[in-house]
Amino acid sequence: MKKNIIFFIFLLFLEHEAMANEGMPQLNPEFWLSQIFWLIICFGFLYFLIHKFFSPKLLALLDQRANFLKSLINETENNKNQIQKLDNEYNKIIAEAKKNSKENSEKLNNEFNKKISIKKKEFENYLNIETTKVENEINNFKQQALDNISDIVSEFSKELIEKITDTKPNDSNLKAIISEIYKKQKESKYV
Amino acid sequence: MATNPMHQFEVHKIGPSLSINGIDISFTNSSLFMMISSILIITFFILGTKKISIVPGKIQILNEIVFNFISKMINETVGNDAKPYFPFILTLFVFILTMNMIGLLPYSFTVTSQVIITFFFAIVIFIGVTIVGFVKNGLGFLKIFVPSGIPIFLLPLLVVIEIISFLSRPISLSVRLFANMLAGHTMLKVFGGFVVSLGIIGGWLPLSFSVALTALEILVAFLQAYVFAVLSCIYLNDALHMHH
Numbered sequence: 001m002k003k004n005i006i007f008f009i010f011l012l013f014l015e016h017e018a019m020a021n022e023g024m025p026q027l028n029p030e031f032w033l034s035q036i037f038w039l040i041i042c043f044g045f046l047y048f049l050i051h052k053f054f055s056p057k058l059l060a061l062l063d064q065r066a067n068f069l070k071s072l073i074n075e076t077e078n079n080k081n082q083i084q085k086l087d088n089e090y091n092k093i094i095a096e097a098k099k100n101s102k103e104n105s106e107k108l109n110n111e112f113n114k115k116i117s118i119k120k121k122e123f124e125n126y127l128n129i130e131t132t133k134v135e136n137e138i139n140n141f142k143q144q145a146l147d148n149i150s151d152i153v154s155e156f157s158k159e160l161i162e163k164i165t166d167t168k169p170n171d172s173n174l175k176a177i178i179s180e181i182y183k184k185q186k187e188s189k190y191v
Numbered sequence: 192m193a194t195n196p197m198h199q200f201e202v203h204k205i206g207p208s209l210s211i212n213g214i215d216i217s218f219t220n221s222s223l224f225m226m227i228s229s230i231l232i233i234t235f236f237i238l239g240t241k242k243i244s245i246v247p248g249k250i251q252i253l254n255e256i257v258f259n260f261i262s263k264m265i266n267e268t269v270g271n272d273a274k275p276y277f278p279f280i281l282t283l284f285v286f287i288l289t290m291n292m293i294g295l296l297p298y299s300f301t302v303t304s305q306v307i308i309t310f311f312f313a314i315v316i317f318i319g320v321t322i323v324g325f326v327k328n329g330l331g332f333l334k335i336f337v338p339s340g341i342p343i344f345l346l347p348l349l350v351v352i353e354i355i356s357f358l359s360r361p362i363s364l365s366v367r368l369f370a371n372m373l374a375g376h377t378m379l380k381v382f383g384g385f386v387v388s389l390g391i392i393g394g395w396l397p398l399s400f401s402v403a404l405t406a407l408e409i410l411v412a413f414l415q416a417y418v419f420a421v422l423s424c425i426y427l428n429d430a431l432h433m434h435h
Contacts, residue, residue, distance in 0.1 A: 023197045024200075031221065034222065035219065035221050035307055037216040038218070038222035038225055039312075042226055043282065046285075047278060050282045054239075061255075062258070062259075065245050
């Protein structure tokens with residue numbers, strides 16, 4: 001059995017040799033062992049370096065980065081929450097301030113209107129008083145003018161007669177005539 | 192000789208012959224490009240994690256993109272249980288991706304176009320996943336071969352199919368990557384040969400094809416690395432969660 005297997009392997013090698021000679025250099029077993037040896041050396045060394053140095057280093061970095069990103073995400077989330085909180089507080093303050101300002105403005109408006117109405121009243125009273133005063137004064141002046149009108153008329157008439165006639169009229173007569181006319185006119189007015 | 196598109200896949204010794212207990216471990220062009228890929232990846236990760244900060248720099252961003260891409264992929268396919276396997280899947284993805292991409296450069300060598308390399312990756316994953324399955328589920332892991340909700344008379348047939356499907360995983364996983372790389376690079380080489388042979392007059396058409404193919408190959412290089420990593424995750428998921 002063993003002999004048969006060895007013979008079979010021998011035949012296989014012979015066939016490979018033949019194929020290699022025909023044009024498939026890969027099937028030439030001459031350098032198979034040497035290639036396997038150097039493959040084990042190169043691949044083994046490479047595997048050792050990757051397994052022991054490069055892979056752990058990169059893995060640690062990726063973990064570190066993932067943790068860093070996680071911490072940044074958490075921080076961002078916290079900041080977001082804080083901003084939300086501040087925003088809510090700000091909105092609350094703004095709403096309160098608006099309410100206060102509205103109330104204050106209404107209050108001030110009312111006070112202003114009240115004051116304005118008081119001032120208006122005061123002014124109206126003052127205006128009434130002053131108007132009455134002025135009216136009284138006008139009446140006084142009118143009375144006074146009415147009282148003095150006979151004198152003024154006599155004076156005026158005297159000057160007129162003097163200019164027309166070139167003679168000086170008698171004052172007492174003239175005054176008497178004017179006062180008589182004035183009296184009659186006054187009476188006719190009241191009748 | 193130079194026009195043979197398969198010559199780009201030839202492995203040859205660089206420097207003296209080395210051996211341990213009669214096993215040849217000579218340094219080859221394949222080993223050189225594995226080393227270049229490893230150095231590039233290490234440089235990329237060193238630059239990315241040198242001045243590591245919460246606000247990343249340009250290379251750190253690229254590091255994080257790769258890291259997050261694989262992390263997301265594992266989470267989607269396996270879940271949180273796969274955390275211990277993350278460095279392995281990450282190493283697997285970046286290593287295959289870098290080797291695929293470096294292979295696209297002119298005069299370079301595509302390590303993933305060597306079937307032994309892709310098969311070794313696949314067999315390591317297959318054995319690893321099987322061990323994880325047995326450690327996690329004990330003998331209950333064998334239930335993976337018994338699909339649920341199937342009539343009993345169909346079970347013997349389906350168990351055999353499941354076993355074959357399970358055992359063919361390393362082959363399909365390795366051949367997919369190897370064949371894609373092989374086909375892509377062969378095609379690029381063939382079109383490159385057309386450009387040279389048709390010269391400045393007729394070479395424009397294959398040249399434009401070459402440009403388009405290179406773009407396609409960049410996509411394939413990424414896609415195959417991704418597929419390899421995703422399938423590894425799916426196998427791991429089967430072992431951890433026993434979907435059958």
